[in-house]
Amino acid sequence: MDERQLEQLAKRLGAEAADMLDVEQTARAVLRRVKEEPVTVRWWRRMPVLQSVAAAAVVVLTAGVLVVGQLASNGGEVAVLPAFTELYTLSNDELQQVYDSLTVDAPVYELSAVNLQDMNEGQLEELLALMEG
Amino acid sequence: MQVSEASEVGPSDAELIDRWRRGEEVAATELVRRHAGAVARYLSAAGAGEDVEDLVQEAFFRAFRRLESYRGTAGFRTWVMAIGSNALKDLRRKQIRHPVVALEDRDVVDVGNDPHSAVVGLDLERRLERAVVALPLMQRDVFLLRAQQGMGYEDIAEALETSVGAARVHYHQAVKRLKRALAE
Numbered sequence: 001m002d003e004r005q006l007e008q009l010a011k012r013l014g015a016e017a018a019d020m021l022d023v024e025q026t027a028r029a030v031l032r033r034v035k036e037e038p039v040t041v042r043w044w045r046r047m048p049v050l051q052s053v054a055a056a057a058v059v060v061l062t063a064g065v066l067v068v069g070q071l072a073s074n075g076g077e078v079a080v081l082p083a084f085t086e087l088y089t090l091s092n093d094e095l096q097q098v099y100d101s102l103t104v105d106a107p108v109y110e111l112s113a114v115n116l117q118d119m120n121e122g123q124l125e126e127l128l129a130l131m132e133g
Numbered sequence: 134m135q136v137s138e139a140s141e142v143g144p145s146d147a148e149l150i151d152r153w154r155r156g157e158e159v160a161a162t163e164l165v166r167r168h169a170g171a172v173a174r175y176l177s178a179a180g181a182g183e184d185v186e187d188l189v190q191e192a193f194f195r196a197f198r199r200l201e202s203y204r205g206t207a208g209f210r211t212w213v214m215a216i217g218s219n220a221l222k223d224l225r226r227k228q229i230r231h232p233v234v235a236l237e238d239r240d241v242v243d244v245g246n247d248p249h250s251a252v253v254g255l256d257l258e259r260r261l262e263r264a265v266v267a268l269p270l271m272q273r274d275v276f277l278l279r280a281q282q283g284m285g286y287e288d289i290a291e292a293l294e295t296s297v298g299a300a301r302v303h304y305h306q307a308v309k310r311l312k313r314a315l316a317e
Contacts, residue, residue, distance in 0.1 A: 014281070017174060027161070
């Protein structure tokens with residue numbers, strides 16, 4: 001079977017289900033549900049201040065985990081770092097200094113730098129096999 | 134191969150979406166009428182089985198609820214299909230946690246007065262159906278959107294939030310697997 005025959009066969013799949021579907025009833029049911037189940041916005045999403053605080057907390061916690069990990073691997077020595085709770089007050093340059101001092105390993109394989117269209121079939125298959133595990 | 138979703142007579146999908154956003158229910162009804170059949174075909178081929186009607190409903194429901202996140206870069210139909218695919222995945226995950234006994238026996242096929250060739254055709258269709266359902270999710274979605282629905286790679290990539298190159302790779306992998314499965 002070639003690709004074209006496969007596509008022709010694929011076009012026939014599900015035809016029975018489509019024929020049996022009651023479109024009008026489906027449309028009515030969808031609209032009823034949309035009306036009956038209004039969008040619920042979580043209370044904290046309605047408060048931008050809380051979102052900012054949550055974002056800052058994530059930054060502080062992430063930095064905390066990194067520093068603790070660094071301390072553990074360096075036997076307690078770490079570059080000059082202000083108190084964790086003040087991280088969000090640092091400028092970009094200051095944050096960069098802190099980041100550099102942590103000597104985080106560079107990623108071995110940076111996917112975003114790879115253009116899929118430049119890869120040959122073998123490389124693409126290898127990549128796909130990796131993605132599928 | 135690209136199927137234009139704007140080839141429908143009457144207002145375009147974009148116009149209907151805009152009217153629905155302004156509260157016109159009839160616009161939403163028209164969107165369901167226009168695309169429900171194709172979505173049902175897609176979900177059925179993806180393995181929805183007897184849940185297809187509920188899943189079509191769920192796909193449109195979710196789509197209308199999150200319409201503000203629809204950027205219009207992918208066709209509305211393709212976008213709803215991608216949402217439906219996620220709904221199917223959620224349903225199957227839930228069913229694994231709370232299994233139910235299926236009463237339907239899909240292997241029993243009524244061919245009526247059809248001759249031998251029809252039986253062979255149906256058998257091939259059933260085998261393809263099973264092989265499609267067994268594909269990895271991304272390959273399955275890309276294959277069906279391309280081969281069954283006739284969508285272009287750009288539309289597919291947009292709806293499935295992947296790159297055009299990756300969509301092509303998934304498609305060719307799917308074709309290879311399906312050919313192998315049908316040859317067995």
